[in-house]
Amino acid sequence: MQYIPNFLFALALGFGVWFFYNNVRKLIRNIKLGKEADVSGDRSERWSNMARIALGQSKMVVRPIAGFLHIIVYVGFIIINIEVLEIILDGLLGTHRLFAFLGGTYDFLIASFEILAFLVIVSVVIFWLRRNVIRLQRFLKPEMKGWPKQDGNLILYIELVLMFLFLTMNGADYQLQQMGAEHYAQAGSFPISQFLAPVFQGLSESTLIIIERGAWWLHILGILFFLNYLYYSKHLHILLAFPNTFYGRVKPQGQFNNLASVTNEVKLMMDPNADPFAADAGTEDAGEPEKFGASDVTDLNWVQLMNAYTCTECGRCTSECPANQTGKKLSPRKIMMDTRDRLEEVGKNMDANKGTFVPDGKQLLDDYITREELWACTTCNACVQACPVSIDPLSIIVEMRRYLVMEQSAAPTELNNMMSNIENNGAPWPYNQMDRLNWVNE
Amino acid sequence: MSEQLKVKTMEAFLAEGKQPEILFWVGSAGSYDDRAKKISRAFVRLLNKAEVDFAVLGPEESSTGDVAKRAGNEFLFQMQAMMNIELLNGYEIKRIVTCDPHSFNTIKNEYPSLGGTYEVLHHTQYLKELIDAGRLSLTGNEYKGKRVTFHDPCYLGRANNVYEAPRNVLAKTNANLVEMKRNKQTALCCGAGGAQMFKEPEKGDMDINVLRTKDALETNPDIIATGCPYCNTMMTDGIKAHEKEDSVTVLDVAELLANSL
Numbered sequence: 180m181q182y183i184p185n186f187l188f189a190l191a192l193g194f195g196v197w198f199f200y201n202n203v204r205k206l207i208r209n210i211k212l213g214k215e216a217d218v219s220g221d222r223s224e225r226w227s228n229m230a231r232i233a234l235g236q237s238k239m240v241v242r243p244i245a246g247f248l249h250i251i252v253y254v255g256f257i258i259i260n261i262e263v264l265e266i267i268l269d270g271l272l273g274t275h276r277l278f279a280f281l282g283g284t285y286d287f288l289i290a291s292f293e294i295l296a297f298l299v300i301v302s303v304v305i306f307w308l309r310r311n312v313i314r315l316q317r318f319l320k321p322e323m324k325g326w327p328k329q330d331g332n333l334i335l336y337i338e339l340v341l342m343f344l345f346l347t348m349n350g351a352d353y354q355l356q357q358m359g360a361e362h363y364a365q366a367g368s369f370p371i372s373q374f375l376a377p378v379f380q381g382l383s384e385s386t387l388i389i390i391e392r393g394a395w396w397l398h399i400l401g402i403l404f405f406l407n408y409l410y411y412s413k414h415l416h417i418l419l420a421f422p423n424t425f426y427g428r429v430k431p432q433g434q435f436n437n438l439a440s441v442t443n444e445v446k447l448m449m450d451p452n453a454d455p456f457a458a459d460a461g462t463e464d465a466g467e468p469e470k471f472g473a474s475d476v477t478d479l480n481w482v483q484l485m486n487a488y489t490c491t492e493c494g495r496c497t498s499e500c501p502a503n504q505t506g507k508k509l510s511p512r513k514i515m516m517d518t519r520d521r522l523e524e525v526g527k528n529m530d531a532n533k534g535t536f537v538p539d540g541k542q543l544l545d546d547y548i549t550r551e552e553l554w555a556c557t558t559c560n561a562c563v564q565a566c567p568v569s570i571d572p573l574s575i576i577v578e579m580r581r582y583l584v585m586e587q588s589a590a591p592t593e594l595n596n597m598m599s600n601i602e603n604n605g606a607p608w609p610y611n612q613m614d615r616l617n618w619v620n621e
Numbered sequence: 622m623s624e625q626l627k628v629k630t631m632e633a634f635l636a637e638g639k640q641p642e643i644l645f646w647v648g649s650a651g652s653y654d655d656r657a658k659k660i661s662r663a664f665v666r667l668l669n670k671a672e673v674d675f676a677v678l679g680p681e682e683s684s685t686g687d688v689a690k691r692a693g694n695e696f697l698f699q700m701q702a703m704m705n706i707e708l709l710n711g712y713e714i715k716r717i718v719t720c721d722p723h724s725f726n727t728i729k730n731e732y733p734s735l736g737g738t739y740e741v742l743h744h745t746q747y748l749k750e751l752i753d754a755g756r757l758s759l760t761g762n763e764y765k766g767k768r769v770t771f772h773d774p775c776y777l778g779r780a781n782n783v784y785e786a787p788r789n790v791l792a793k794t795n796a797n798l799v800e801m802k803r804n805k806q807t808a809l810c811c812g813a814g815g816a817q818m819f820k821e822p823e824k825g826d827m828d829i830n831v832l833r834t835k836d837a838l839e840t841n842p843d844i845i846a847t848g849c850p851y852c853n854t855m856m857t858d859g860i861k862a863h864e865k866e867d868s869v870t871v872l873d874v875a876e877l878l879a880n881s882l
């Protein structure tokens with residue numbers, strides 16, 4: 180009988196981890212639906228980007244208030260996880276405060292967890308106020324209606340509840356320690372939860388034990404729940420920010436990739452010695468001719484798909500976007516959210532059809548992202564610059580423009596005129612190439 | 622303004638069996654657009670003054686293909702790029718200077734993997750080099766104490782992290798440089814990039830250039846300085862929209878320098 184709690188704990192832990200493992204597998208499978216990406220370049224630069232941007236939060240502090248609060252929650256999250264390790268071991272071994280033997284160090288650790296927990300509560304409350312009372316512009320854009328808004332608040336509620344449970348557990352524990360209750364040896368120092376003493380005033384030892392145990396269980400179950408909530412939430416960034424900043428852009432932001440498939444065809448066209456029939460035979464062998472650009476998520480590369488799962492929906496990109504600031508439909512955040520939503524839809528389709536995608540008559544273009552949005556982009560890179568986790572919404576916009584222009588010839592008329600001018604006389608305007616030097620004598 | 626400019630084509634250099642110090646990539650705007658042609662002329666005045674042995678491609682130059690690429694036409698871009706690369710490589714060009722950040726970006730970053738590797742400089746970087754080397758000195762005081770604010774072109778700034786060269790050479794005019802609230806990394810686009818220059822904007826409640834000019838006007842400037850022919854057009858139109866064309870002028874960095882000789 181005495182091992183029942185251990186058994187239940189192991190079961191909950193196993194179930195939580197197993198569920199999480201399945202979500203991660205699904206996540207990786209979906210990301211791998213993307214095409215190969217060019218992730219060449221200096222690896223040490225990539226490591227340092229990850230250290231600086233993800234670990235060091237360097238881009239968060241560009242906006243000092245949000246950046247500072249975010250660092251508190253982030254540091255709190257990481258450090259309090261040390262406590263979770265003890266909780267898990269206690270749960271499995273049926274011990275209580277296993278690390279108490281560390282003595283003074285333990286007191287120090289628990290004390291700092293408590294202070295962090297308190298600071299996290301303060302930050303989370305401010306975050307909530309920014310979203311719901313101060314109503315910052317960037318949290319109110321059309322793409323934030325419905326689930327994204329709920330998600331943003333839910334994360335804050337969960338964090339709040341977890342921190343309160345943690346402090347309640349400690350507070351009750353502290354009372355029990357004072358009373359000299361069995362199993363509750365003097366350990367830890369409780370700079371915050373000691374102030375909960377009045378709440379526990381007059382409660383019997385058994386009630387306190389129920390409160391302490393209850394909070395302990397709810398806290399760890401809450402953490403397991405939160406772990407599995409990630410996959411469905413923008414909160415996934417706490418994991419993906421790391422690989423995403425690692426695989427983020429290391430080339431100059433102005434450098435767009437050159438499509439290799441196009442290079443081959445252009446070389447053939449320009450080489451007077453090339454045998455066009457040989458080339459034709461070659462492409463036939465290669466099967467279907469390659470599709471240029473992207474009309475659906477599977478035409479994007481895996482880094483772009485990972486970008487979509489990493490997006491925190493913070494809207495920093497959108498608030499810097501010149502098109503969005505002047506009332507155009509384009510919002511780089513929406514580009515990322517749409518990409519993720521469509522990818523999820525494709526993934527669910529595969530789950531329902533034994534792992535193969537059955538065409539559903541939908542695609543990323545038009546069903547999610549409209550042409551009007553795509554054509555409003557000035558390719559200014561403000562979104563790329565602003566993103567705190569190295570996401571590149573612009574690359575998706577360009578890839579979709581490529582599809583529109585090269586597969587569909589569906590550019591706006593003015594752009595078609597501009598392009599035929601370049602074809603005919605080597606300039607976007609209808610001037611004679613022979614007049615290129617006239618400016619000298621004007 | 623019709624002071625005689627000395628401009629030699631690459632063809633002429635070849636005929637003499639000589640190599641220029643630099644190739645001045647004029648770009649389509651600099652060749653054909655009435656406003657941008659003045660920028661090309663101002664830059665050449667500076668080059669002439671510094672006695673730089675430079676060449677242009679003249680009628681052999683063709684669009685870099687940049688704007689086609691941003692519009693999504695990778696075919697047209699690569700066709701243009703490969704034609705230009707063939708020409709540039711044929712002439713054994715090593716150093717290219719241009720007044721157009723879009724040409725600067727695409728030749729510098731996107732031509733190499735297609736076989737064209739050159740050292741590419743924006744004209745403000747090259748002017749800084751000339752001044753630092755003592756080849757060019759500014760003695761005029763045309764802009765002394767004038768309030769000048771520099772608008773960072775996206776393809777020079779964010780795209781390639783060039784922020785200091787234009788400011789550095791502007792300071793040599795003894796102007797009073799004032800920064801807009803959003804500058805350098807956070808500068809707002811003028812609205813021309815990504816092929817927007819060639820089309821009407823999508824539906825919205827304002828034009829981007831009007832918003833950016835508002836940023837500039839908040840600094841109370843006498844002059845808005847730019848380093849891009851497209852930004853120049855956009856800001857000039859923006860000034861008109863704000864009905865400030867009588868009190869504020871838009872000039873390229875090269876023009877400010879050429880007027881300070």
Ligand code: SF4
Nearest residue numbers: 500556557559560562
């Ligand atoms: S690159 Fe396009 S989407 Fe990104 S900020 Fe600029 S205009 Fe907006």
Ligand code: SF4
Nearest residue numbers: 490491493494496566
């Ligand atoms: S793309 Fe980056 S900046 Fe934009 S909402 Fe997502 S995380 Fe924020």
